Amino acid sequence: MILYSISLLLLVSCAKNKTPEGILDEDKMVELLVDIHMAEGLVSTFPIHYDSSKVLYPLFEKEIFEKHQVPDSVFRKSLEYYMRDARIMDRLYARTIDSLHVIEKSGNQ
Template sequence: MKKIISLVILITTLLSCNKQRLPDGILDEDKMVDLLIDIHLAEGLVTSFPIHYDSSRILYPLFEKEIFRKHQVPDSVFRRSFEYYMRDAKVMDRLYARTIDSLHVIEKSGNQ
């Protein structure tokens, strides 16, 4: 009987340690961070151009489109994933902490 109880506890523990499976069409956290890094780099680049705000509002979507092409992710999948992660503030904080850390590393190394 003790062996059966031990086995049940072991199996329960192993199953509970598995990462929560993401719904279909939702990007994993690593891919989201990669996209957020590039999106924020593009936003910074566009705002650094000596152009009027109206012109930057036209220019930014072109950069954004290129980012999604580069990462081979449709914008609808990114937006759906962003909305999914926004439901949990702790997860979103973790994603943005990773994004900010990566942007700091890029800034210090001078690479973009």
């Protein structure tokens, strides 16, 4: 009985850590978030009006999704999934910020 309980507990805990089907894993989300934030930063440096940047940014975003071969709908669904847990989002954004700092320090943009 104890062995059965331990096995069940392990099975349940492993299932909690698995990303559901149709949801990007955390590594891929961080990659996308890094590129999205870099694109936002780039667009904000252009000497154009805010209305023009609102038109320009979606073009950059489309290129990011094509680069990563991820439909925007999958990204948005994944973002909604991860936003349900503040601890996970904190972890994702901490990794994103760390990656952006590394890119900034290395000069690779």
